[in-house]
Amino acid sequence: MPNPFVVAQPVPAERFVGRTSEIEAAFDQIFNRSHLAIWGGPRMGKSSFLEKLASPLVWEERGEDPSNAVIVLFSCESINPFTASGFWQEILSIMRDNLDSEPELQTDIETILSGGQTTKDSLRQVLRKLGKKGKFLVLLVDDYDAALRENEQYTQTDMEAFLSECRNLAYHCQERKYLSMIVTSLKRLNELGPPLSPSKSPWYNHYLFQSLKPFTEAEVERLLGILYTPELQEIIRKLQEAIREIAGGHPALLQTAGFFLYRELRDSQEQAPDAQAFARKFESDTRQIFQNIWERCSEVEQTLLMLMALVRLQGRLHKRHYDLSDIDRILSQKERDLTNLEEQGVITRQVKNGKTEYSFTSSIMERWVIQELGNSDEPLLKKRQKVFLNLMSHEQADKVANAIRWLWKHKNEVPSTLEWFGKVSAALPKGAIQSLFNWMSGE
Numbered sequence: 001m002p003n004p005f006v007v008a009q010p011v012p013a014e015r016f017v018g019r020t021s022e023i024e025a026a027f028d029q030i031f032n033r034s035h036l037a038i039w040g041g042p043r044m045g046k047s048s049f050l051e052k053l054a055s056p057l058v059w060e061e062r063g064e065d066p067s068n069a070v071i072v073l074f075s076c077e078s079i080n081p082f083t084a085s086g087f088w089q090e091i092l093s094i095m096r097d098n099l100d101s102e103p104e105l106q107t108d109i110e111t112i113l114s115g116g117q118t119t120k121d122s123l124r125q126v127l128r129k130l131g132k133k134g135k136f137l138v139l140l141v142d143d144y145d146a147a148l149r150e151n152e153q154y155t156q157t158d159m160e161a162f163l164s165e166c167r168n169l170a171y172h173c174q175e176r177k178y179l180s181m182i183v184t185s186l187k188r189l190n191e192l193g194p195p196l197s198p199s200k201s202p203w204y205n206h207y208l209f210q211s212l213k214p215f216t217e218a219e220v221e222r223l224l225g226i227l228y229t230p231e232l233q234e235i236i237r238k239l240q241e242a243i244r245e246i247a248g249g250h251p252a253l254l255q256t257a258g259f260f261l262y263r264e265l266r267d268s269q270e271q272a273p274d275a276q277a278f279a280r281k282f283e284s285d286t287r288q289i290f291q292n293i294w295e296r297c298s299e300v301e302q303t304l305l306m307l308m309a310l311v312r313l314q315g316r317l318h319k320r321h322y323d324l325s326d327i328d329r330i331l332s333q334k335e336r337d338l339t340n341l342e343e344q345g346v347i348t349r350q351v352k353n354g355k356t357e358y359s360f361t362s363s364i365m366e367r368w369v370i371q372e373l374g375n376s377d378e379p380l381l382k383k384r385q386k387v388f389l390n391l392m393s394h395e396q397a398d399k400v401a402n403a404i405r406w407l408w409k410h411k412n413e414v415p416s417t418l419e420w421f422g423k424v425s426a427a428l429p430k431g432a433i434q435s436l437f438n439w440m441s442g443e
């Protein structure tokens with residue numbers, strides 16, 4: 001059986017898991033010819049979501065006829081550097097390629113494209129014709145962030161003009177009846193793009209907002225359900241639990257963990273699979289994701305993560321080496337930043353006995369933060385201390401700095417990768433392996 005887990009690319013529509021209410025919301029917008037802005041952290045499933053909407057399968061499942069919809073899907077990152085005319089041109093070229101059923105329109109688009117400079121009005125013209133044929137355009141625009149950052153060929157003024165054209169097309173002009181636009185970005189649109197002008201309504205006001213959050217318990221279960229077989233229920237259940245602990249509800253982490261675990265099991269044949277090898281591969285393959293998440297966090301968010309990781313590390317050590325007992329209070333004052341981190345899928349909130357507790361969604365992200373701290377030095381710490389002082393007293397800041405210094409000197413006391421993956425190795429007792437292997441090789 002080929003590895004059923006998908007890594008390093010958007011999931012194909014038939015492997016897409018969950019997100020039911022988000023898909024509903026998208027179709028509601030499509031059928032009202034309205035617009036939707038999806039946002040979610042790195043690798044949270046934005047591209048997969050758009051791919052799913054673009055699949056005729058989903059339309060048919062819902063009893064809709066996809067043949068009247070002209071679906072155009074592309075990433076703003078493919079227009080490099082991003083410019084408004086590049087954007088309009090990309091839409092028209094993809095439309096031309098997808099309109100084999102309308103050769104006349106295809107010729108019209110070809111004429112526009114060969115005439116050079118394409119504008120919003122070129123698209124308007126095409127939309128009008130599309131409308132006459134009883135069709136409409138579903139515009140699926142991935143990585144819209146690229147349209148909301150300046151580059152050497154795209155100034156702040158260009159950006160303002162572009163966004164106002166988009167708003168005009170989607171909201172004001174007649175041809176809006178033939179258009180539904182869905183964009184994705186890493187952050188909510190109101191946190192990106194140019195500052196608002198008091199005389200105009202915000203450029204993003206015509207979008208309904210919808211975030212992609214980490215998977216719910218049920219979605220995680222569905223995804224890991226690939227690893228299910230009645231005879232091996234018990235081992236599989238343990239493995240699922242182990243995956244959940246290291247990956248949390250993060251779709252890409254879950255798939256990566258599933259992928260390597262599957263491979264380790266399949267290749268290990270008669271011996272116990274190598275839990276250490278699994279742990280190493282998982283860590284090195286997900287480093288980029290963590291790096292990405294980390295770099296996108298604000299300084300305050302990074303500091304909160306460091307504090308959380310240090311407090312938790314203390315719990316993992318055999319002895320108490322530093323004192324961070326009053327950190328909880330600091331966390332509780334940073335509700336908004338914590339909510340941000342929660343939405344990004346980095347941390348999880350749980351209410352226990354009336355008390356809110358935060359923990360890392362993925363134990364490997366937690367380990368990653370510890371490593372990041374372990375690799376810092378005195379000058380970096382000095383810089384961080386400025387942020388600490390915005391969050392806590394001098395005395396507390398010193399305690400935190402001392403905890404970090406302790407870490408530098410005692411890296412070897414930090415539990416090993418394998419200990420961190422404790423559940424995985426515990427879930428893979430030798431005797432169980434042969435039967436798992438047989439199942440995987442289809443016997």
Ligand SMILES: Nc1ncnc2c1ncn2[C@@H]1O[C@H](COP(=O)(O)OP(=O)(O)O)[C@@H](O)[C@H]1O
Pocket residue numbers: 006007008009010011015016017018019040041042043044045046047048049223251252253255256
């Ligand atoms: N709905 C989903 N079902 C199953 N796997 C998913 C889903 N969404 C995301 N994934 C997993 O997460 C990874 C990253 O998804 P992607 O759509 O590329 O994220 P983004 O565009 O937000 O960076 C994919 O390779 C896939 O393994």
Ligand SMILES: [Mg+2]
Pocket residue numbers: 046047048142
């Ligand atoms: Mg993407």
